[in-house]
Amino acid sequence: MNNKFFIFSGFFLLSIASALSAAKDYSVSDYSEYQQAVEKLQPGDRVLLQDGVWRDVELVFAAVGTEQAPITLAAENPGKAVISGRSNLKLAGEHLVVRGLVFKNGYTPSDTVISFRTAKPESDSDYSTVAVNSRLTEVVIDDFSNPDRYETDYWVSIYGKNNRIDHNHFSFKRNKGVTMAVRLDTEHSRENNHVIEYNYFGPRPVLGSNGGETLRIGTSHYSLSDSLTTVANNYFEHCDGEVEIISNKSGKNVFRDNVFFESRGTLTLRHGNGNLVEGNAFIGNGVDHTGGIRVINADQVVKNNYMSGLTGSRFGGALVVMNGVPDSPINRYHQVKNSVISGNTLVNVERIIFGAGSDEERSAIPSNSRFTNNVVVNDSGESPFELHDSVKGIEFSGNKANFIVGDELSDGFEKVKGLASPQPDLPVKKEEVGVSWYPKYEKSDRFTINESVRVKPGTDTVLDAYAKISGAAELVLSEGEYHFSKTLLLDKPLVIRGAGKGKTRLTFARKSLVDLLNGSALRLQDVSISGVRAPDDKANAVIRSDSKPMNKNFSLELVGVEVIDLDINKDFDVIKLRKSTFADEVLVQDSSFANIKGSVLKLDSEKDDYGMYNAEYITVKNSSVNNATGSLMTVYRGGTDESTFGPHVHVDEVTVSSSPRADSQGNSILLHGVQRGLIENSHFDNSAPILVQHTVGGPVIRIEGNTYNHKPLYQVEDVVPGMESTFTADNNSFSE
Structure with missing residues (x-):
């Protein structure tokens, strides 16, 4: 018996060794060579993209490897093969690995940058068009965003089963659509056992619309299906797209040991039952609208999470338990039932809300649920609890706080004088996620100046000076008049600083003084602006955003500015922001405006x-x-x-x-x-x-x-x- 086992094992190992020894590396320099290589792939083979820019390529990686001999698509040197332009990648098959690619300076021409499916399967037994037992690792997608902020696409669409997405870097998705989505639209992708771990989810700027989630698992249509996806040890930094950082819309998923750093919104259990949220850290540091966890639906478990410095309110609070809709349609709000919130620590958070969303429609209060053994500490001594409806369906017990909670909760809380809760070690560090060879986000001032240039009065002297600068700059104007015969088309951060109101005077001959283009930011300071030389035309504005969609948010500041004589016609605004453009900030300070026909x-x-x-x-x-x-x-x-x-x-x-x-x-x-x-x-x-x-x-x-x-x-x-x-x-x- 033992001899037979060893003989079998020997043959098995020899077969693996034989497959690996026969494996080939295909180093390819262009799309044609890539296509030829893919057609030949056998278990253990590797397709290596040579260093350089791969522009306007739609790569299909379809092959069948084995567990012992996967087939790999990789950069020959990690990070050196850059995929740009109108490009994407689709993979299908078994035991595939994608490694070391960078997507930047472009966007997908389809609905997804990387898809774990080449086509929708034609039958329940056909898995040939989806990826299973495959891996996406050490891949970067950085600002690979459609120029139109409200055109929808995904960066990663995960189909199939048993796929692993790990150690990737995703940052600055600027257009509408989920950064990463687990799709459940066929049986081939349900109960999938995917693992999403050790990824860096970098900044997701405010979208100004629905559709800015960073991660979504399922959709409302399939939300009563189980996904069995694990999301663990990921780092979410400044993921600010909308109120749902993670939108869970399926059942029996696990969210464990992730860090949410200064990210607006919440991990939202929007649809689906039986999910586990455990051991995560939500660090707000007092940043506006930072939130924690929102609980909806049945059989949810939220335990041993740490939340600190969170300022969010309403649906974006530190901990939010929603009301449901009686007999809810699948796409609305199902009642919270049989759920447990236990062992969590909340420090200096502004709001913990029960019965959130209570109104005539959302009237089903939580039932048969427990809030136990949680610790809530507020240095201010104020209670963060808000009760928007009855909490009689929630059992409160074993909780501790350093303040007096309201009467309805008092039986479930012990007030502990001097109660403290120092921040524990984070479950994962920023340097442990993503890739080592690509820089992660570091916060900086949008108006950080690289150079300062003095500009003399005259016609188009500002335009001439601007044409010579390469990055963020300051143009320093003296006393006198500066006339613009053309509109300043601004595509980078710029400070224009004069000598003071009434001393530095700007006039212009076109419909606008400045047009804000993608990548711009503008601070006007200590100048006077007159519309006296502007044309008698419709829809004039001193400053306006581009007429084309912009996917990059901008800032606009007027400090110590005087604006006069915008009365040449009946339609002359100072600042006009146009459709599909978005400002993070518009600031007007110490300024005056007079005689404005708009x-x-x-x-x-x-x-x-x-x-x-x-x-x-x-x-x-x-x-x-x-x-x-x-x-x-x-x-x-x-x-x-x-x-x-x-x-x-x-x-x-x-x-x-x-x-x-x-x-x-x-x-x-x-x-x-x-x-x-x-x-x-x-x-x-x-x-x-x-x-x-x-x-x-x-x-x-x-x-x-x-x-x-x-x-x-x-x-x-x-x-x-x-x-x-x-x-x-x-x-x-x-x-x-």
Whole structure:
């Protein structure tokens, strides 16, 4: 018996050795050579892409390897084969490995950059078009984004079974669509046992729309199916696309030992039952809208997670337990049932919410669930708990806190004086994930200046100076007039700094002074701008975003700026942001605007009512507007989607005079769908009222400490009847 075993083992090892010894390396230099090599592949073979740029290639990697002799597609030297242009990769077969490729400077012409499927299978028994038992490792996809921010694609679509995605680097997906998706649209891909581990998910900029998830497993349509996917030891850094960093939409998945660092939103158990969230760390460091875990559906287990410095609210809180919809359709909110939240530590978080989303539709409170042995520490001594509905279906026991919780929770908490919870070691470090040979994100100021150039007054001297700079720069202007015969087409960060209002004067001969293109950021400081030499034309603007879609967010700042004489026609705005363009920040400070035949900030181009908008943070401070026919600002975010955080508006110490006149049909400020707004310490003189239009979510709008001399100061409209809002108006004073 033993002899037979050893003889069999010997033959088995010899067969492996024979296969490996017969394996070939195919070093290929172009697409034609690649195609020829793929047709010959046998177990153990490798296709090696030579160093260089592989532009406009759609690679199909279809082959059948074995567990002992997988077939590999790799860069000949890791990171040196760069796939660019309109390119993608599809793989299908068994025991395949993809390693060491870099995707950058382009985008996919299809719906996916890397797909674990070449075509949808034609029968349940046919696995020839999907990848199984395969691996994607040490691959980089960096800013490989469609130029149109609202064109949808995925970076990685995972089909098949038993695939491993590990030690990859994904950063700066800028257009709509999930960064990585586990797809369950056929039986070939359900109960898949995929493992997603040790990947670096780098920055995902704010999208300003639904569709900015970093990872999604399943969809609502297949959410009652089990995926059996494990997501472990990954590092998510500044993944800010929308309110769901991870959108779980299937059953029996495991999320273990991941780090979410300063990322907006939550790991959301959106659909699907029986999932485990264990041992993860959510580090917010006080960054806006950082969140933790959102619980929906049945049989969920959330245990031994660490959450610190999280500021999120509503659906983006540190820990959120939702209400469900009775007899919910598959795509809405199923009731939380039989779920356990235990052994978690929450330190200095702003909100822990039970019954989130409670309304006429979402009326099914959690049932037969437990909240046990959790530790909650807040240095402020304030309770972060919010109860939006009854919690009678949740058992609270064995929990500890260093503050007094509300009466409804007190039986389940022990107040412990001096309770402390130091940050434990993170389950995975940034340097342990991704690839070693490609740099990870390091935070920097968008206006970090590489060079400073002095520019003399005259016609087009600024344009000439700008043409000579190669990176982020500062142009320093002296006293005098600077005329622009052409529009400054800005495609990099730029600071234009003058000698002061009334000293440095900018005029322009075209419809705009500056057009913001992809990659731009602009700070105008200490200058005066006059529209006196602008053409008598429609839709003029001092600064406007590109007429074409932009996938890179930008910043725009006016500090110490005077703008006058925009009255050559009836349509002349100061700042106008156009459709499919998005600003992370618009700041106006210490500035003045007079004689404007339009608005100061016109941020209302996304009127399709799909939840899109033009700017995340809009701030106007210590400034004035006088005699404008339009508004100080019009900000528009339409639709009822609940996936975004903004817009945010702050108006402080601003004087609005006859802008527009009180007897006009306009509004001094129009906020449509704004989620966070504060208008304070400002004076409204003979101006039309502020109009606040609530459309979605739980908007928090405050109008406080203002003075006005024409009634009303504000009007509030609920565009969606019955929605929750927290509008307040306090300490505003009227005088004739």
